[in-house]
Amino acid sequence: MSKECSQPGNPAAKRALVCSGIWGGIRDADQNVNTDGLAASVFSSSCDGGKGGDIYYIGACKGCKLTRMAVADVVGHGQAVSDVSEYMYDSLKAHICDPDSRKILSELNQVASKQGLNAMTTAAVVAYSGVSDEVFLSQAGHPPILLNRKGRSSWSAVGLDGSSVEPREPNVGLPLAVAPETVYQQQVIPITSGDRLFVYTDGVTEAPNRLGELFGTRRLTAVLDANAGAPLPCLKSAVVEALREHTGNGLTHDDVTLIAMEVR
Secondary structure (H helix, E strand, O other), X not given: OOHHHHOOOOHHXXXXXXXXXXXXXXXXXXXXXXXXXXXXXXXXXXXXXXEEEEEEEEEEOOOOOEEEEEEEEEOOOOHHXXXXXXXXXXXXXXXXXXXOOHHHHHHHHHHHHHHOHHHOEEEEEEEEEXXXXXXXXXXXXXXXXXXEOOOOOOOEEEOOOOOOOOOOOOXXXXXXXXXXXXXXXXXXXXXXXXXXXXXXXXXXXXXXXOOOOEOHXXXXXXXXXXXXXXXXXXXXXXXXXXXXXXXXXXXXXXXXXXXXXXXX
């Protein structure tokens, strides 16, 4: 068991997010973040140390009735990542009390499209409303979000149902910067206290071992299932430790970001 899990009450590992506050960025992180609605445990590691291509933000609206989380994976590094991170922060701030996550992705896509494919980005945006006890999910070419209901030992992927988009609609849910006219969907699911969500970048599932075998979704869900009832910091640490064991040489293959969340 990791040191963090053996000392889950360590105050240095916790951050309370105030109403109208946004926390996150592009630096390496191993942090627990709490709002009035959600508890989250965040891990982000760049493959070359310091700042990578992954972006993460958590924000709480005025009155703390809505908590929003966003994760993005930019293909490039350097200025493209900094620009997308800045635009994401600005969009989150502008829509901090709006549960509709599609607006954020649409705005980001318009800005990223002007930069070209060097700003191509996958992204997932999750908003939890403590008023309606619902989660609003939107994705742009991002790996599936995983859900675990309280009291259950298994995790499953949450897919967008596409009910609001015509089957022949072009450019649905593409990564940012691929096409400015891309349409983004939103799924609304009921959620209760104790339910959990897991969001991650493809640096998790595409982590190779020495034989080139990827970590994959099956290994990920197996680790999550085995630790379904563990405290969030321990759940997070279990995934990170499994990744390091699988790769055998640390996390140098790609940027890795994951967030485990629980409705409070």
